[in-house]
Amino acid sequence: MNKSVLALALLVATPVLANEEVERTIDYRQSVYTVVGKQMGTLAGMARGRIDYNQPAAQLAADTIAQLALVAPHTFSDESVGVDGTDALVAYQTDRADFDTVMEEFQATSATLALALDDADEFPRREFGAMAQTCKGCHDQFKAD
Numbered sequence: 001m002n003k004s005v006l007a008l009a010l011l012v013a014t015p016v017l018a019n020e021e022v023e024r025t026i027d028y029r030q031s032v033y034t035v036v037g038k039q040m041g042t043l044a045g046m047a048r049g050r051i052d053y054n055q056p057a058a059q060l061a062a063d064t065i066a067q068l069a070l071v072a073p074h075t076f077s078d079e080s081v082g083v084d085g086t087d088a089l090v091a092y093q094t095d096r097a098d099f100d101t102v103m104e105e106f107q108a109t110s111a112t113l114a115l116a117l118d119d120a121d122e123f124p125r126r127e128f129g130a131m132a133q134t135c136k137g138c139h140d141q142f143k144a145d
Contacts, residue, residue, distance in 0.1 A: 025077050029086075039061040
């Protein structure tokens, strides 16, 4: 293949590849948060008494969230926020220190909830509330509604 044709092909393909990577990042992030949301629904139902407390189910939900909280910060890239098809705000970039702090709080509060559920006879509402407040704080600052 002619070098100039190859160079032109690479030049044309690079934005397409970059766009595909951004789309994969957005899809991955949305998948992570879909699972977190489903698990939060289970826990919120138990916290509100709409679902009977079931320790193994609550433990699984909390453990899942705690594990995904470790993944969550890595599902953001500068190119994947503030674009059509995502609710992630550019505040992620402009307030990066605050975002990092919120992610650390999410990790800490979700781990605390998971530990509080170990063999718990009743639902640990206080720990759940702390984690839910962390989630709300992130949504308020970094997610479009």
